[in-house]
Amino acid sequence: MSTRRSRTALAVLAAAVLTGGLAAPQAAAEHRSADSTAVEWFDVTARAVAAAPAATQVTNSRTWAIGWLAAARATRAVPAGVDRTEYQRAALASAVHRALTELAPTQAAQVDEAYAATLEAIPDGRSEDRGVAAGERQASLLLAERAADGLDPASVNAPYPVPAAAPGVWQPTPPAYAPATQYGNRVAKPFALRSQSQFRLPPPPALDSARYAADLAEVRAYGAADSTVRTAGQTETAQFWFGSSFTLYTEPLRVALTRSSQGLAGQARLVALFHVASVDTQIATSDSKYAHTRWRPVTAIRTGAIAPDPAWSPLHATPAHPDYPSGHGTYSGSAEGVLTALSGARTAPFELTSPTAPGVTRTYTSWQRLSAENVDARVWSGIHTRSADEAGIALGKSVARYVLQRQGELLAAR
Template sequence: MIRKHYKLLFVIPFLVFSYACKKNTEPIQVTTDNFHQSVDKVVEIMVHDIFSPPVASRVFAYPNIAAYEIIAQNDSAYNSLNGQIKHFGAIPKPKKKVNYPLAALIAHIDLSKQLIFSEQKMEEYRDSLYTVWKTKNEKEFEEAKEYGLEVAGFIANWMNKDNYAQTRTMSKYTVDSDIESRWQPTPPSYMDGLEPHWNKIRTFVLDSAAQFKPIPPPAFSMDKDSDFYKELKEVYDISLQLDKEGDTSEKIEIAQFWDCNPYVSVTRGHLMFAVKKITPGAHWIGIVKIATKKSESDFNKTIYAYTKTSIAIADAFISCWDEKYRSNLVRPETLINKYFNDEWKPILQTPPFPEYTSGHSVVSGAASTVLTSIFGDNFDFKDDTETPYGLPVRSFPSFKAAADEAAISRMYGGIHYRAAVEVGVGQGRKVGDLVVENIKMIN
């Protein structure tokens, strides 16, 4: 009997040790859902931190590129961006065989953490994943982590030369209230013009911020027969019609669906607070998620779609902001309050930067063009991106149709003239076409 007890004392620790060893050598499987969750976490933190639309586009682009470059190392179907983006070089190669999807996800998380403000939120998310992966297979995790962080460091070094840091110290926008055509800060917060130097940010594919410089807006004039006056009056007349239609108006629903204003000031008595939402770029990143899920894209194609779209979005913002502070056009709200109705308010809160061209229109034109090149011309989808903000799902027969609706929504919302949305969506499509033609990511 005593011998049996001795045997058990040796056998039980051996079984525990064997189980532990087996548990710690389980292969780590990284899925498309894992990557979507990482992107979603970044969006969640960006909403909390209140990033302006142009800055948000930068936060998407670099982490996606880091992840893409890693998967391209191990999949001959995909081409590196080395040499395709003229100022981008080859990332380091792994010194040993690694779990490439895991390394890609680690690089995405690490670089995202460097770009947001609330780093602790990203660290908590990262550490929860690290704990799971380390438990499954510590050796595989550590090797993938080493490589993922090495690539993230390489991309960060390249990223930090894009002039973003320099623009943080440049002068604020100067308001010239003596020239009526020029942009003026708008109610209720009367904020300074956002990112007046964004055209100095290094582009990805554009040869310069002004490559697709659009035609000028209609010449400013309050003559009732002028094109400019007619466009201003059109915005006001649309708002009056929508007031009659009330909550039953689909145009109001469209305006609210595509609002995507990351900072809406709300005044209640003596209190003023912010309602936070996603940016226009984040909405289209959400559409990437919808498209990859519907098409059942694998891990590598999912990262490819996110990366190519985010590059187009980033260059679209640079192109658009270059024109905004060139034409420096006054918003409808300023003129309608002065000439038509001093109590008038647009359906959407006017964002704090010049009017022409429409940022959402340019970005939508660019993103929809790239997505069409990836998923096809008549890719129908249900857009539930705005459901977290209490808005219903909208259905679209194609990415182009979604972009057209996003553009016209700015007129329905009372924040843009017709020229800004029509010229803007065309400007964006030119950016998108350039990305499609110049960035050959698939063999």
């Protein structure tokens, strides 16, 4: 056994004695197949992030992006004189392990245990050692590169001075009237974008336009808490997609990963580019939100010039940031763009559940369908206009296309 592996194994043994969990990694190693490493480390990452979540969604996306971009860089080129599979398995595990132990330190014991199990299944020797070194190097370099990138929770939620009330201008929304969130995203450091404003959207529909009137009428009717026109199926869709996009898209990405035939390097690329695009999309989203500061439907309907109704309430509480564009829409557009480009527009049926709709299971065969439901859901929740949702999808797709265009540069080993 290599010296590096010996140190890891001893640490895991100590943790296992304390937790009573010694036998599980051994059994896992005995049944691990050569092509399962990416899926296993996807699950390790998902568990670690879920067990020690950051307070902001983009910070959690950043953890994924750093670990898996390092893995993609480390596995992309295989040096001469080593076994390709052994090297890539060690490199992928090493890169994600290094990132997670720094970015989710409370989960270090569990991550170390998984790492020891992966290394135990790889024959000792040059291939493993060089893979471990490559993964550690790429992760360490990327962690240093991304230090102080403005994606920590405090920076993301930098204080926002509420503007004076005026028609169309965002104001804190009921019931909590909470301070604005995600204001700091607009100055965070992107992974791929040239600037945070590179894909800034044009202004939303003017307040005196027919499109704005139609948007508001739709939300007023279908998004009200006491709506008489929203169907049970529409209410279910709103409830299903009410939760975090970060959480809801973890399973679709895992489905694409498990069905990928691109090998370890291709699998690492899929996960890396998905989350790189997600981070940059969330940065671009805040740029447009706070450039336009469009008021939310609840404010427009209660105080606006078109048939004001001070008693109107949405089905779901409105998040504390401007309407345009929809963050759920941008996330969906970005996810759809990457998944379509790297795994095809359609896939075999897969099931999806939602923590905000207990007992509901939906079946999908295309990534586009997820986006379409997100657009409808935010209207039927009463928290976005359709224009904001559709603009969000377009913005996310634009960022995804750009990230994919730059993938050669992004994935090049440092």
